[in-house]
Amino acid sequence: MARNEQLIRQHKLLQLLELSRFGRTLEELRADLVADLGLSKLHERTVRRDIEALQAAGFDIQSETVQRGRVFKLGQNTTDVHEIGISATELIALSIGRELLYPLMGTQYWRGIETFWNKVQEAVPNGVFDHYARYRAALHVFGSPNKSYERQEGMLKTINRAILEHRVVEIEYQSIGKPVSTRKIEPYGLAVYQSSIYVVAAAPEIADSKERLRNWKLDRFHHAKLLDEYFKPDPKIDLSKHLGRSIGIFSGDSPATVKIKLGRRSASYLSEDPWHPEQTLDRVDDEATILTVPASHPRELLPKVLALGADAEVLEPEEFRKTVADTVQAMADAYQ
Known part of the structure; x- marks a missing residue:
């Protein structure tokens, strides 16, 4: 077994023992490791060897016999190491x-x-x-929707393991308005954006390296299966740059430079709550300001522009301007 898999397994073992107040048997630890790490199989002998290795490394892992059998737990010397001092x-x-x-x-x-x-x-x-x-009690945080990824927990564990081991994942994915499709992805990382989790992964069937990396919304996953196929990570891929190129979760290698004419009120909003760290606001006169901001797709810009109403007008590129214009026209037709 690869060394990194052993280290991941032993780290998870410490977490399980740390969470267990009354200790766990080898069978309980084995079952938890299989479930949490998405393993296809794991023998108790391997778990025992991992415990012995951790003990040899200095971790105070003790064992005792109770009614349900021999259990393992962290000793006092381990649990007191990370004492917390906080203001x-x-x-x-x-x-x-x-x-x-x-x-x-x-x-x-x-x-x-x-x-x-x-x-x-x-x-x-x-x-x-x-x-x-x-x-x-005087400070309240709100605005995040009541959302849970409990249903996708198993798939998330599978994807996490694939990221660490550079393994291909077969997924059943359903885009909005489309049927479920089966495809393969090469996961590089995870991103949390506006209360949703996205899997940043390459699509192997796309030849152009600049277009292969996509953001897949975890809500749309129906199934994820770890394959015995490995991929070589592209050293040129920088997830921070990939995710920071645009104002939303859409991303591309070359985002468009969008110019939007703002009224006085919208310009004030955008100076208080910027859409992007690289945006610029250039004042034209007392009533107008030009916002320049990077965006990878008209769909990520559309809801932001519509939220400003008539106080914002997309000037360029033409594709972005047309998308907003067509949407506004369709809305006007619906309200007539």
């Missing part, structure tokens, strides 16, 4: 971040967030937590 201000910042990540509910990431949050609450002195609670 009320840091608690506020952490709790805000936790609430902003509500869309990750149902995933292993959310369980990690909740486990850490519970540890923090148990570790801080009562006085610090009371001080935090008084200030936190």
